[in-house]
Amino acid sequence: MSDDAGTGLRCLVTGATGYIGGRLVPELLSEGHRVRCLARSPDRLRDHPWADRAEVVRGDVTDADSVREAMRGMDVAYYLVHAMGTGGDFERTDREAARIFGEQARAAGVRRIVYLGGLTPAGVPARELSPHLRSRAEVGRILLESGVPTTVLRAAVIIGSGSASFEMLRYLTERLPVMVTPSWVHTRIQPIGVRDVLRYLVGSARMPDDVSRAFDIGGPDVLTYREMMRRYASIAGLPPRLIVSVPVLTPRLSSHWVGLVTPVPRSIARPLTESLRHEVVCHEHDIARYVPDPPGRPIGLDEAVELALQRVQDAQVVTRWSSASVSGAPSDPLPTDPDWAGGSLYTDHRELAVDASQKALWRVVEGIGGDNGWYSFPLAWAVRGWLDRLVGGVGLRRGRRDAARLRVGDSLDFWRVEEIEPGHLLRLRAEMRLPGLAWLEMYAETDDRGRTRYRQRALFHPRGLLGHAYWWSVSPFHALVFGGMARNIAKAAAQPVPAGPREHTPAR
Numbered sequence: 001m002s003d004d005a006g007t008g009l010r011c012l013v014t015g016a017t018g019y020i021g022g023r024l025v026p027e028l029l030s031e032g033h034r035v036r037c038l039a040r041s042p043d044r045l046r047d048h049p050w051a052d053r054a055e056v057v058r059g060d061v062t063d064a065d066s067v068r069e070a071m072r073g074m075d076v077a078y079y080l081v082h083a084m085g086t087g088g089d090f091e092r093t094d095r096e097a098a099r100i101f102g103e104q105a106r107a108a109g110v111r112r113i114v115y116l117g118g119l120t121p122a123g124v125p126a127r128e129l130s131p132h133l134r135s136r137a138e139v140g141r142i143l144l145e146s147g148v149p150t151t152v153l154r155a156a157v158i159i160g161s162g163s164a165s166f167e168m169l170r171y172l173t174e175r176l177p178v179m180v181t182p183s184w185v186h187t188r189i190q191p192i193g194v195r196d197v198l199r200y201l202v203g204s205a206r207m208p209d210d211v212s213r214a215f216d217i218g219g220p221d222v223l224t225y226r227e228m229m230r231r232y233a234s235i236a237g238l239p240p241r242l243i244v245s246v247p248v249l250t251p252r253l254s255s256h257w258v259g260l261v262t263p264v265p266r267s268i269a270r271p272l273t274e275s276l277r278h279e280v281v282c283h284e285h286d287i288a289r290y291v292p293d294p295p296g297r298p299i300g301l302d303e304a305v306e307l308a309l310q311r312v313q314d315a316q317v318v319t320r321w322s323s324a325s326v327s328g329a330p331s332d333p334l335p336t337d338p339d340w341a342g343g344s345l346y347t348d349h350r351e352l353a354v355d356a357s358q359k360a361l362w363r364v365v366e367g368i369g370g371d372n373g374w375y376s377f378p379l380a381w382a383v384r385g386w387l388d389r390l391v392g393g394v395g396l397r398r399g400r401r402d403a404a405r406l407r408v409g410d411s412l413d414f415w416r417v418e419e420i421e422p423g424h425l426l427r428l429r430a431e432m433r434l435p436g437l438a439w440l441e442m443y444a445e446t447d448d449r450g451r452t453r454y455r456q457r458a459l460f461h462p463r464g465l466l467g468h469a470y471w472w473s474v475s476p477f478h479a480l481v482f483g484g485m486a487r488n489i490a491k492a493a494a495q496p497v498p499a500g501p502r503e504h505t506p507a508r
């Protein structure tokens with residue numbers, strides 16, 4: 001490898017817009033490695049603090065040509081992608097992508113593939129596994145058979161700020177003092193802190209060439225989900241939870257329940273709850289031979305929860321479960337040509353003078369959503385979020401990664417940040433289920449007489465007749481929702497900035 005005297009390896013990272021990949025890149029960089037990211041939407045990595053230290057290429061793991069280009073000159077290739085949640089035949093997509101990845105890595109002379117998959121229960125035939133676990137295991141097998149030395153890391157529940165598993169645990173426990181739970185709360189699992197996962201991922205890059213195998217990775221605790229909820233409540237300072245389990249709650253029903261109570265939508269909760277029916281504990285800890293554990297590591301559940309909560313309180317959540325894009329959501333940015341695609345583009349345009357500086361107005365614009373809400377008719381926004389959840393969408397409650405700052409690619413309730421010109425423009429792209437494409441643009445401006453102006457555009461590109469009908473059916477409410485929003489944003493900008501330390505963010 002190109003690494004003789006500690007010059008660092010050349011690492012290809014896929015999934016850098018996702019939860020794990022987005023955290024791995026800075027870790028690899030700080031170890032002195034060089035990083036190239038393959039991403040479907042490179043723009044979404046633009047505002048990451050490490051963006052100017054990593055190379056980003058456009059690509060898709062299902063497209064052999066782009067993978068071939070990305071693999072060129074690489075020593076190590078990280079496979080941190082999955083098609084789960086895309087509906088359809090995600091197993092086939094993942095199988096095909098893994099095959100392409102293995103073949104292209106081999107052709108490019110890559111020295112090692114590193115893949116993070118799921119821990120599977122011992123002795124359970126593949127057909128009895130949940131589709132998600134079965135697919136993760138299959139991807140591992142394909143990569144191991146690629147002819148390239150491969151490290152497959154198999155983790156159960158990952159605990160870290162913003163991970164789907166942690167958010168599920170947090171919201172369920174914080175919101176429900178009394179819980180009627182499915183029987184899977186009695187299944188034993190071995191969670192692992194995200195910092196240990198990252199340590200193993202980074203360390204795996206330097207495994208000897210003759211090592212090609214799977215490793216179970218987990219923390220020191222083996223416990224049931226019920227116990228995890230109890231431990232969470234105690235660490236978060238909540239009164240003890242009363243947990244009553246009933247056998248009738250299927251994974252399907254549980255995922256509806258999780259979708260209702262937590263911000264994790266049904267599409268992501270379903271594979272997680274399905275997997276929780278299996279006992280997933282480590283059967284070996286051979287990884288320590290190649291990536292030794294420093295004293296006190298891996299960390300236990302309590303410490304992982306404390307660290308995750310601390311990050312949430314300090315608004316230092318680096319990536320979240322919602323960092324990756326939503327299946328079916330458009331990835332193309334808003335074209336500047338208003339006659340785009342030859343179809344109609346409906347617009348709701350509002351503009352008004354603001355009795356505050358452009359900077360003060362921008363602070364309100366950048367702080368929109370999450371706990372601050374949408375500045376008009378909260379019930380209408382909430383109902384829209386619920387309706388979206390009902391049809392399997394992400395709903396309004398994904399909140400914000402950071403209470404004050406946004407970066408391109410952040411999820412923001414049912415939007416995604418598509419463009420930011422700091423101090424001036426915030427453009428959001430809708431990720432709720434809609435019969436068309438929608439954007440919301442907010443501008444903070446100063447006119448030629450030095451007065452601050454707020455400009456807001458809601459844009460909708462309808463798909464088919466249903467799309468047109470949708471726009472016309474909601475347009476009577478626009479004055480209330482968008483007009484009220486513009487007025488209240490202008491008012492909020494004129495308010496003095498509240499002082500004081502940042503408060504703990506309880507689960508909403």
Ligand SMILES: NC(=O)c1ccc[n+]([C@@H]2O[C@H](COP(=O)([O-])OP(=O)(O)OC[C@H]3O[C@@H](n4cnc5c(N)ncnc54)[C@H](OP(=O)(O)O)[C@@H]3O)[C@@H](O)[C@H]2O)c1
Pocket residue numbers: 014015016017018019020021038039040041059060061062079080081082083097116117118136155156157158163164165320321323324325326
């Ligand atoms: N998070 C956990 O708790 C956990 C637990 C155990 C194991 N794992 C494993 O860790 C790995 C990473 O999981 P994660 O939680 O980080 O996932 P994630 O947040 O959902 O991110 C998935 C990533 O895959 C990318 N991707 C999907 N399809 C792609 C394609 N066709 N071409 C290129 N990129 C594509 C996404 O890019 P876009 O942004 O373009 O969609 C995104 O960056 C997975 O193998 C997962 O099974 C995770």
